[in-house]
Amino acid sequence: MDGNLEISLDKLPIKRLESIEENGVERYPSDSSYDEKRVSLIRRIDFAWALEDDEERERKKRQKKSSKDASATWQWQSMVENLQLAHQELSVIIDLINTVDANDAVTVAGMTRPKPLLNEVLSDLAVSAATKLQCYRQLGKYFKQSAKALEEQIAREARFYGALIRLQQNWKVKRQRLASAASSSEGFIIDLFDNSLYDSAAMCRPSSLSTIRVDHDSAGMLAINLPPNSCRSLHFGFLGVHSADIPKELGKIRTRGSVEQCTREREKESVSDDEYIKETHTLLREVHQSIFDDQVFEMLNREAFNQSIGVNVTGIRENYLQLSIGQGNTLFISLVPSSKGDDQDAANTQDSESAIVPLDSFDNVKLEEGKHGTSKRKWGFPNRTSCEIYLQQIVHEHAFVKAKDKPNLSGTRVSGQSGKDGPGLLGHFCLSLAHRIFSNRVLVELENVVCRVPYLHLMTHPTWHSQTSSWTIFLKVPQSILHAESQSLKSDFQNMKDAVKSQFRTKVVVNDDRINVEGDGAPNVVSLFKRSSENISSVNKYECDLADLPVIILLQAASQVICWLHEEALMVGIKTNRDFLCLTFELEQGDTVSLVAHVNPEDIKGGITWWLVMEDGSTDDWKLQMDMYDGASEYRKFLGHLTLDVLYSTLMDLVSLCGGGRNH
């Protein structure tokens, strides 16, 4: 500050007596409070110097103006002066503020707002308008962002609920409150558990896969996440033929792999919603099938613990059941988890193709049977896939469909627990498989026999029964012989009715593992004893083993040929005697000539060979029998494997030798 420094002195802070009253009370001045002291100090601030300075400045300014009007003024002079004035005012204000900061109370007597200038008003207004405009713009951005977020949420929900509604068309969708207290939203689950087919007797634990949670993926679409290897499939095979570790059908594995792969690709949003829903349906279907396979295996396990016909458990462990079905055949049923990836699928493809023995290919059997005896037993196993399907079908039909149709049905029929009622599902399955394997072997034997004998025809009769198979072996008389007979008998209609049979039948029926052979044209025991040539229309019925089957068939065929030849001879009026495999013609002077059949199942060229045996009428039978065992007898001639044409010709020659019939 310019000017002289003035100093004011305060009184010492001594209490001076102010007055004394008549009673002697001394009165001192009251102590001023701290605030009052400060106020008094502030009031003592003299601003007169500032006012004087202002007046002086104005005076000088006028003087300068008047004296220097002619001279040029500095263009910034006024601004400098204004700044100086402002500085002074600021100094005062700063002092005031410092005083206030020091907790000095300041009493503002009065303040008048300076009247704003027009430009200041407009500038303030402009600033306010700009500020408000900025505010609205920010609001606009906020609304746009919110709108975009809400639209995305709407789109996500539309996709999610649209997919959920489509899933609900085929699956049971339920709501489930989430356990967390913080989240009050609902979750959705898909319930794959079928509780309509379980009664108290056959109660099964619901699978862990029965409820599947529906989640949201990153795009808002519903997603179904399954833990790896949670799905299991039924695996069936024959021990020694199929490996127990091979995973199930590659088609299913590829489906699951492709579903997983498509789930990964889903993140790229390259798969349309329709395709994704289809894949989800496929995945749920596979889970459903996995649950069904679990139920099937559990039911089989329970039945395995109950004694029933056809069930012979030879091994059991977790998710694995091994059963013996007789004749050295053993099967296994297991639950295996699904494979993990496509690479493993490709590797397993090769392994499974090389490990699985080919199916019912009997052509190879004929080539191999002479070389590898053990391979003969390996072949003839039914298709593994068909067995799995059959197992699932019988379980589904007998346990699920019947349980739905007959809710009051007892558990015995459903599970087949008691052995008294017969085999249960598992027993029925084992018996069916055992029969199938055995019947395949029977068929191999029959075909081997029929292939070697040209006049035998094999015909298969589908029985549509799981434990019964049937074939018929026809012995057909050649058409050339029949035509010749018809021409010779065309004038005799009655004889045509009595004409020789054109075919003989041998029926082979396999029930489980029992072979029944039934054939006509064979002599019965009574006529053999009577040594008569009565027309026997009896039918042989007997059971035999698999090893004896070729011999039985050949014997039956040979006896039918003998029977046919016998009837042919009778037709031409020649009396012949028929033994089991021997047809005897009587010659003159008591000599006999016999046509004898010899069967040999090991003969690969044909099973039936023929001998011509001549007997002298004076020779006793016993001696003839002894001669028969000689090494080289002149009474026997080996004719070899003869067709029916040749046999017929031989017969006619023998007939003519006998003196002929009425037709010669």
Add this chain to the structure above:
Amino acid sequence: MNKGTGAGTGPTAAAAAAAAQKQKTMMQRVETDIANIVDNFTQLVNVARVNDPPVRNSQESFMMEMRAARMVQAADSLLKLVSELKQTAIFSGFASLNDHVEQRTTEFNQQAERTDRMLARIGEEAAASLKELESHYYSSAQRTHDTA
């Protein structure tokens, strides 16, 4: 959302009453949210005037932000309401669900019957083909030549 107006006792009446109450509640929520949006938007428009004191403008800017947030919140509430309605439609449309389930059941049963008939026909044709093939094979010259 109307589940009928059946009067009387029983679970159906109770369910109808619950549905009516729920509908009423939802309508109230809708009205509340819509009114909220309209009011806030009205206030936003009303404070568009520029006032002299800058302090008031600042005050109004805070108020505008608050009202905008309320509008967005009301819109979000409406969206949640729509979700609830969709869930109700999914889980309460028993008539359409039952019809669809029956239709699918019928389709599957028909498909099962068709499959069974087809399998039976395939079996019959296979048996007939087998019989024909066997007769042809055993009558063929190749077979007789092979065995001759």
